[in-house]
Amino acid sequence: MAKRSVFDAYFRFLNLAQTVHAMPCVPKLDASEERLLEALTASWHAGHTLTVTETMALSVAGAPATVHRKLSGLKKQGLVSVDECSDDLRIKTVSPTRKALEYFERLAACLEEARKR
Numbered sequence: 001m002a003k004r005s006v007f008d009a010y011f012r013f014l015n016l017a018q019t020v021h022a023m024p025c026v027p028k029l030d031a032s033e034e035r036l037l038e039a040l041t042a043s044w045h046a047g048h049t050l051t052v053t054e055t056m057a058l059s060v061a062g063a064p065a066t067v068h069r070k071l072s073g074l075k076k077q078g079l080v081s082v083d084e085c086s087d088d089l090r091i092k093t094v095s096p097t098r099k100a101l102e103y104f105e106r107l108a109a110c111l112e113e114a115r116k117r
Contacts, residue, residue, distance in 0.1 A: 016110035
């Protein structure tokens with residue numbers, strides 16, 4: 001019975017997440033952008049801010065040129081910031097913005113709601 005409960009909760013979460021994604025205030029992301037944003041934010045949450053070079057090496061969104069294009073799109077939507085490193089101005093770091101964290105907070109609320117039911 002426990003497996004069925006987890007299975008049901010997962011699909012409740014997916015339904016709730018679809019509702020969040022349909023909201024006009026939520027950024028519209030394609031699958032690659034979403035995976036890239038998740039990877040960047042997960043790394044940041046674990047205490048490691050990625051550089052642009054490290055980000056481009058991630059395979060979650062495709063080839064480096066694709067990752068760079070997706071990164072530019074995330075920046076235009078205000079979901080990530082790209083800042084110069086104070087130690088070396090040639091190095092730029094990528095961080096999630098408040099808008100990105102709010103997006104994940106909404107999804108986390110969906111997960112919590114799905115778990116409760």
